[in-house]
Amino acid sequence: MKISLVPARGFAPTLSFLALSLLVGQAHSLELNPVVISATRLEQPLSEVLSSVSVITRQDIEKSQAPSLADLLQGEAGFEFGRNGGPGSTTSFFLRGQNSINVVLLIDGVRSQVDGIGALQVTDMPLAQIERIEILRGNASALYGDAAVGGVINIWTRQGKGDPAAYGSVTLGSRNTYGTHAGVGGTVNDLSFNVQGGRKGSDSFSAMNPMMNARVNPDNDGYSNEYISAKLDKKVDADLNMGLRLQSSRAKANFDSGSAYAGDQSSDINLLNSHNDQATLYVRKAVTDQWLSTLDFAHASLGYENKRNGIVLNDGTLKGTQDALRWFNTFQARTQSSLSFGVDKSTDRYSASGDYGYGMRREGLGYYAGLTEKMDRWTFQVNARRDQIQLNRTDDYGVVSSEQTINSGLLGLGYTLTPAWRLTATVSTGFRAPTAYEISTNTQVKSENYASKEVGASYAAGDALARLVYFQTDTRDAIDYDTNYRAVNIGQTENKGLEATLRSQWMGNNIKASMVDQDPRNVTLAMPQARRAKTYGSVDISRPVAGYDIGAKLYAAGERKDSPYSSTMLGGYSVWSLYASRKIDERWTARVRLENVFDKQYQLAYGYNTPGRGLFATLQYSPQ
Numbered sequence: 001m002k003i004s005l006v007p008a009r010g011f012a013p014t015l016s017f018l019a020l021s022l023l024v025g026q027a028h029s030l031e032l033n034p035v036v037i038s039a040t041r042l043e044q045p046l047s048e049v050l051s052s053v054s055v056i057t058r059q060d061i062e063k064s065q066a067p068s069l070a071d072l073l074q075g076e077a078g079f080e081f082g083r084n085g086g087p088g089s090t091t092s093f094f095l096r097g098q099n100s101i102n103v104v105l106l107i108d109g110v111r112s113q114v115d116g117i118g119a120l121q122v123t124d125m126p127l128a129q130i131e132r133i134e135i136l137r138g139n140a141s142a143l144y145g146d147a148a149v150g151g152v153i154n155i156w157t158r159q160g161k162g163d164p165a166a167y168g169s170v171t172l173g174s175r176n177t178y179g180t181h182a183g184v185g186g187t188v189n190d191l192s193f194n195v196q197g198g199r200k201g202s203d204s205f206s207a208m209n210p211m212m213n214a215r216v217n218p219d220n221d222g223y224s225n226e227y228i229s230a231k232l233d234k235k236v237d238a239d240l241n242m243g244l245r246l247q248s249s250r251a252k253a254n255f256d257s258g259s260a261y262a263g264d265q266s267s268d269i270n271l272l273n274s275h276n277d278q279a280t281l282y283v284r285k286a287v288t289d290q291w292l293s294t295l296d297f298a299h300a301s302l303g304y305e306n307k308r309n310g311i312v313l314n315d316g317t318l319k320g321t322q323d324a325l326r327w328f329n330t331f332q333a334r335t336q337s338s339l340s341f342g343v344d345k346s347t348d349r350y351s352a353s354g355d356y357g358y359g360m361r362r363e364g365l366g367y368y369a370g371l372t373e374k375m376d377r378w379t380f381q382v383n384a385r386r387d388q389i390q391l392n393r394t395d396d397y398g399v400v401s402s403e404q405t406i407n408s409g410l411l412g413l414g415y416t417l418t419p420a421w422r423l424t425a426t427v428s429t430g431f432r433a434p435t436a437y438e439i440s441t442n443t444q445v446k447s448e449n450y451a452s453k454e455v456g457a458s459y460a461a462g463d464a465l466a467r468l469v470y471f472q473t474d475t476r477d478a479i480d481y482d483t484n485y486r487a488v489n490i491g492q493t494e495n496k497g498l499e500a501t502l503r504s505q506w507m508g509n510n511i512k513a514s515m516v517d518q519d520p521r522n523v524t525l526a527m528p529q530a531r532r533a534k535t536y537g538s539v540d541i542s543r544p545v546a547g548y549d550i551g552a553k554l555y556a557a558g559e560r561k562d563s564p565y566s567s568t569m570l571g572g573y574s575v576w577s578l579y580a581s582r583k584i585d586e587r588w589t590a591r592v593r594l595e596n597v598f599d600k601q602y603q604l605a606y607g608y609n610t611p612g613r614g615l616f617a618t619l620q621y622s623p624q
Contacts, residue, residue: 031057032465032503038136038154040372040381041143041340042330047460050381050412050424052078052137052469052499058158061127063542063549065579065593065618067177069125075538075555077501077514078137078151082531082604085207086611088223088253091123096137096471097495097520097532098150102432104140106154108245110280110298111144113322116350116360116393118147118435121302122276124251126227128169128181128198131158137499138471139452141430142383142410145344145366149430149450149473157245159231160185160194165623167196173616174595175220177202190235197228205609208256212607215264221254239286248277258607274304290332298324315354323347336374343367350436358395360436364388370410381412381426389433393440402439404447406431425455438479438487445487449476464504472496478522480564491524510551512540522564530564531605533557533572542579550580562606573602591618 035043039051046053054076066072068087073079080094092100101118104111112122133155140148164186171179183196201224210216227249234242251274257264282296299321306316328342348362368385389404410428417423430450438445456469473496477489497518504511515537520529528534535558542551556574561567576597582590592615599613 031055031059032463032505033460036134038134038140038152040338040370040383041328042338042370042372044372047422047458047465048379048414050379050414050426051140052454052456052467052471052501054078054135054137054501056133056135058131061130062591062620063551063579063581064553065171065591065616066127067595067616069123069127069130072127073133073135073153075512075514075540075553076135077499077516077537079135080532080536080557083610084605084608085221085255086204086223086609087202088124088204088225088251089207089221089255092531093120093123093153094532095135095150095153096473097497097518097529098473099529101435102147102150104144104146104148104152106144106152107247107278108155108157108280109328110278110296110300110324110326111344111346113276113300113302113320113348114147115302115318115320116352116358116436117438118432121274124225125155126181126198126200126225126249128179128183128196129157129227129229129247130155132156138426138454139410139428139430139450139473141408141450142385142428143368143370145368145385145387145408146364146389146406147432149432149448149452149475157229157231157247158183158185158194158196159233160187160192162186162623164188164193167620167622169618169620171200171616171618173593174614175202175204175611176222177614177616179618192233192235193231195230197226199224199226201225204254205611206256207254207609208258208607209609210266213256213258215260215266216256216258217266217268217270219254219269221256223251223253225249225251241284243282243284245280245282246278248275250275269309271307272304273307275302277301292330294326294328296326296328298322298326300324313354315352315357317354318350318352320348320350322349338372339370341369358393358436358440360391360393362392362436363390377416379412379414379416381410381414383410384408387431387433391434391436391439393436395440400439400443402434402443402445404431404433406433406447406449420459420461422458422460423456424458425453427451427453432479434479434487441481441486442488445479446477446489448478448489450474451476463506464502466502466504467500469499470497471499478524480522480525490522493520493522493524493529495520495529509541509543512538514538525564527564528561530561531570533560548580548582551578553577553579562603566606568606570603570606573600575600575602587621587623589620589622591620592616593618 033047034055039049070081078096082092084090095103136152166184168182179200181198185194203220203222207221208216210218229247232244253272278300280298284294301321303319306313324346331339344366346364350360366387370383373380385408391402412426414424432448434445452473454471458467475493478493480490500515502513520532538555540553558572560570579593595614
């Protein structure tokens, strides 16, 4: 692995000042052992969870001043991403070395939409809408079904609490970057609410490097995103709550294609318009003192329109809807025993226009149950799930169909050695069903099947939470494409490695660190998986100094293979960022962030540029 950690000479005084400032002051409180839900669908302290989970709070989001969801998650153990340009461009999420379509993204418990090739459609969700994120790493099909084999990113949106109050912020920065949002939330009698809206954007930079592709337009490829959201929760009586959640966004992103097949010219202007909307109704009922039941229904729609030089391209539009019904229950049998069970039902519809237009309908039905039991020093976890998936795709050549019925399971075991030290182990099975596009090329293609195992040791004391994990996932019937561009089950892939995480307060410093050493490989073809590094990690250190909160973050990754279809390697790299904030008064906070301090040039995808050095300032207003 080749990683550059040497700072540019001109920035040595800055780092010297930072190093000195980290030796003085008192740290703010850091939530080291929060309650999490994703690992079992039940509330547990993070230190007691058997699977590997990370938590990002609203405080973490504000402190980081990250420009996008991908940039916020970068540095979390198990998470990598690829992006075709700057924020707002096409982005792929990788969890535990798995393909980008092997991850589930939940918003307020509801699975977010994917398109006809299984790609996530909400990777640019505005951070202003998010209250909290849990990243569950590893095979979670036994809890969440199809495609959860890399893990789950579980997002909770902001919810009002306390006396009604307004909040908002304004951001300005390099490359004419801007962001503004405003909202109001709180509780009135038995009604909790949160309503907000905002807009963000940037002139950005040329998505592709014209020195590497003569067909690329060297102009800046900017983007913009407008969004609104609302959340209402009504306490009907002591045992019953009803609620409504609404979200809507409209985005525009310029991009570079550079494809000879598409006939791109160096003067072409490519624009992608997209929208995402979701509405959810829910009812939550305490049936008994031990039994809590939730029923929710969500309707979502997405669409995008691809234009070149102001004209919508043939095959350049896609529309989709999703209806999802979820019945979810938790039952506290006794103090040391908890049960979860429920049903997920979803219907997805997509249509694409043009010469290769198609219509797709996907029906999913899943039944699941889980038990978590404590016995003295032992903790046991059992989860089982059965999924039925039916997919139909219609195009000019007729109708192709696929039906899949798959069982998934998870067994977990934990043992408390001392009040601080704990050993954990899990084994699990999972699956990914073929996508609509894969079925259209070959109706005989089968689901990918996964077998995973994980063993770990964790340390949890008053000022530190650390975890070391060995993991391994083996894939049977992995799906790839043959020379005739047909989806086929090629054989076996695997990933195994070590993962270390730390969150601590030490000598007044808030420290968050991670390191992953892995080997994601296509065993059958004897090659590494594309755009995933063997080694990567991050260190984030912050503390208050003389009325300021200051911090520094380093992210580093080793070299990666760019594509399974070429031998091109993307070089290893490291990126530093500095951030600081100061409370002006009880409600106003000023924040500043210096991104890519040493103006490092690196690639997340071959031929595509990444952000250089940038300075960004935020003025934030929030209630006490």
